[in-house]
Amino acid sequence: QRDAKGQYLFDLLCHHLNLLEKDYFGIRFVDPDKQRHWLEFTKSVVKQMRAQPPFTMCFRVKFYPTDPAALKEEITRYLVFLQIKRDLYHGRLLCKTSDAALLAAYILQAEIGDYDPGKHPEGYSSKFQFFPKHSEKLERKIAEIHKSELSGQTPATSELNFLRKAQTLETYGVDPHPCKDVSGNAAFLAFTPFGFVVLQGNKRVHFIKWNEVTKMKFEGKTFYLYVSQKEEKKIVLTYFAPTPEACKHLWKCGIENQAFYKLEKSSQVRTVSSSNLFFKGSRFRYSGRVAKEVMESSAKIKREPPEIHRAGLVPSRSCPSITHGPRLSSVPRTRRRAVHISIMEELAGWHCQRQRAPRTVAAARGTVTVASGQPRPAGACDRLRNCPDLAAAPAGSQQPGGCRGVTAAVTCRVEGAAGPKGPPPTRSSAPGQPPRSVPRGTPVNKFLLSVLRLLLVTVGLLFVLLLLLIVLTESDLDTAFFRDIRQTPEFEQFHYQYFCPLRRWFACKLRAVVNLLIDT
Numbered sequence: 001q002r003d004a005k006g007q008y009l010f011d012l013l014c015h016h017l018n019l020l021e022k023d024y025f026g027i028r029f030v031d032p033d034k035q036r037h038w039l040e041f042t043k044s045v046v047k048q049m050r051a052q053p054p055f056t057m058c059f060r061v062k063f064y065p066t067d068p069a070a071l072k073e074e075i076t077r078y079l080v081f082l083q084i085k086r087d088l089y090h091g092r093l094l095c096k097t098s099d100a101a102l103l104a105a106y107i108l109q110a111e112i113g114d115y116d117p118g119k120h121p122e123g124y125s126s127k128f129q130f131f132p133k134h135s136e137k138l139e140r141k142i143a144e145i146h147k148s149e150l151s152g153q154t155p156a157t158s159e160l161n162f163l164r165k166a167q168t169l170e171t172y173g174v175d176p177h178p179c180k181d182v183s184g185n186a187a188f189l190a191f192t193p194f195g196f197v198v199l200q201g202n203k204r205v206h207f208i209k210w211n212e213v214t215k216m217k218f219e220g221k222t223f224y225l226y227v228s229q230k231e232e233k234k235i236v237l238t239y240f241a242p243t244p245e246a247c248k249h250l251w252k253c254g255i256e257n258q259a260f261y262k263l264e265k266s267s268q269v270r271t272v273s274s275s276n277l278f279f280k281g282s283r284f285r286y287s288g289r290v291a292k293e294v295m296e297s298s299a300k301i302k303r304e305p306p307e308i309h310r311a312g313l314v315p316s317r318s319c320p321s322i323t324h325g326p327r328l329s330s331v332p333r334t335r336r337r338a339v340h341i342s343i344m345e346e347l348a349g350w351h352c353q354r355q356r357a358p359r360t361v362a363a364a365r366g367t368v369t370v371a372s373g374q375p376r377p378a379g380a381c382d383r384l385r386n387c388p389d390l391a392a393a394p395a396g397s398q399q400p401g402g403c404r405g406v407t408a409a410v411t412c413r414v415e416g417a418a419g420p421k422g423p424p425p426t427r428s429s430a431p432g433q434p435p436r437s438v439p440r441g442t443p444v445n446k447f448l449l450s451v452l453r454l455l456l457v458t459v460g461l462l463f464v465l466l467l468l469l470i471v472l473t474e475s476d477l478d479t480a481f482f483r484d485i486r487q488t489p490e491f492e493q494f495h496y497q498y499f500c501p502l503r504r505w506f507a508c509k510l511r512a513v514v515n516l517l518i519d520t
Contacts, residue, residue, distance in 0.1 A: 005045065006027065010027055010041055017075070019075060020298075021301075023294040026039065026059075026060065027058065028062075029048075032051050033245065039057060061083040063193075063260050067167065068164075078159060078308055088104075092176060100131065102145060103130075104128070107162065110159050110162070114151050115147040125142045125143040170197075170207075171197070171199070171204070174192060177241070181240075189223070193261055195213070210262040212227050213225065213258060214228045217273075218241075218250070220247065223239045224237070225237040225239075248282060265290065266293060269285060269287075271284070272285065
C-alpha cells in the first residue's frame with residue numbers, strides 16, 4: 001500500500017525467513033543517482049523512493065554482531081555467514097593469505113561437505129570464486145586444508161568456525177564509504193562493531209573506539225569526526241565525500257552505528273543535528289534497539305530451532321557449484337525462482353487480504369514452487385496473477401552501487417502507483433458483508449483535509465517562530481543555547497537591519513491607533 005511503512009516490509013521479510021534476531025539486519029536500496037540508502041522503518045516506503053515502481057531493494061546485514069558466534073539461533077548465524085562470505089568475495093573483508101585459505105576452506109566444507117576423491121577431482125577448488133582475485137597456489141592451499149583439517153565438520157560447524165575466524169580480522173564488519181582526506185588522497189571510511197575505521201589502500205590508517213567519538217557532523221560534502229582521547233587530547237578528522245547526499249548518508253550511518261554499539265539502552269537515544277544551530281542542517285534519530293538490548297532479548301528466545309534450507313534459502317553468486325562451472329550459482333534456476341516467488345506470493349497474499357475473507361497467518365504464508373511435480377497451495381497462483389508485477393525481476397539480481405544483500409532481491413509494485421488501469425477498488429465494512437463502493441467525493445475530501453492540515457501546521461510553525469524570535473530579542477535569558485544564536489553574524493544582521501526598524505514602525509502605528517481611539 002502507498003502508506004505502508006518500512007517496518008511493514010521488514011517484518012514481512014523476517015516473518016518469511018522465520019527470523020527473530022532481526023535487529024542486525026536492514027533493507028538497502030539505490031536511488032537513480034547510484035547513491036545507497038537504508039530504508040527508514042518509521043517512514044513510508046513510497047515516499048523514500050525517488051525511482052519509479054517497481055522498487056528493488058536488498059535485505060542484508062546492517063549492524064554486524066560484536067560476537068557472531070554468540071548469536072542465539074542458527075538461522076541468524078547462517079544469514080550473517082552469507083553476508084561475510086559476500087564481503088570476502090567483493091574485497092571488503094581483507095586478510096592475509098593464510099587466513100584467506102582457511103576461510104575459503106570453511107566455505108568449501110559448508111557448501112560441499114567432506115572431501116571425496118570420486119566427486120572432487122584435482123583442482124576442484126578452482127571452480128569456486130571466493131575472492132576477487134586468487135592464484136593457483138592459494139587454490140592448492142585451500143584444497144589442502146579442506147582435505148586434511150576439516151573432515152567431519154557439519155555445515156553449521158564450518159559456518160561457526162568461519163564466523164569466529166572472520167571476527168578476529170581488522171576489517172570485519174566494514175561497509176566502506178569512499179572519501180578523500182584533506183590532502184586529496186583516496187580513503188574509505190567505515191563503521192564497525194568496535195569503532196570508526198579509515199582505510200587507505202589495503203591498510204587501516206585510523207581506528208577510533210566508539211567511546212572516543214564525541215560528535216559527528218557534516219556540511220555539504222565535508223564530514224567532521226570529533227575525537228576525545230586520553231589526557232584530554234581532542235582531534236577533528238575531516239574528510240570529503242563525492243556528493244552532499246553521500247556525505248549525509250555517511251553521517252546517518254555513523255549516528256546509527258554509534259547509538260547501536262555504544263549506548264546501554266534505547267531510551268538514551270537522542271535526536272542529533274548536523275549543525276549547532278537548530279534552524280540549520282539536518283536532524284536524525286536512530287529508531288531501533290541497541291546491541292545490549294538485542295542480546296538480552298535473544299537470550300529469552302525459547303523455541304524449536306527453525307529448519308534451514310541452505311541450498312535454496314539464499315542464492316550465492318560468490319561460491320559457485322562444481323557441476324555448473326565457475327561464477328555460477330550453486331542453486332538450480334528452478335529453486336532460485338521458487339525462493340523469489342515465495343516472497344512475492346507472500347506480498348501478494350498480504351495485499352489481497354483486504355479484499356478477501358480473513359484467513360490465518362499460516363494460510364497466507366504458502367510457498368509457490370515452480371519445480372515440476374511440486375504441489376502449489378490453492379489460491380497462490382491466483383494472487384500472483386492478480387498482482388503480475390510482483391514477480392517482474394529475477395531473484396538475486398545484481399544491484400548497482402554495491403547494494404548487495406544476503407537474500408534474494410525483493411521487487412514489488414506498490415498499489416496506487418502508475419500501472420495498468422483496472423476496476424476501482426472496493427472496501428468491505430466488516431467480514432462477511434458485501435463490499436461497498438468508495439464515495440466519489442472521498443479524493444476531494446482528502447485533498448481539502450490535506451490542504452487544511454498544511455495551513456494549520458504552517459500557521460503553528462510561524463507562531464512558534466514568532467514566540468522564539470521575541471524571546472531571543474526581548475528577553476534577558478542568557479542560556480548557552482540562546483547565547484550561541486545571538487552571537488552569530490546572521491542573527492545580529494537580522495536584529496539591527498530588520499527587526500529593530502520593524503519594531504519601531506509597529507510601535508509607531510500602535511501609538512497612532514491608541515491616540516485615535518482616545519480622541520474619538
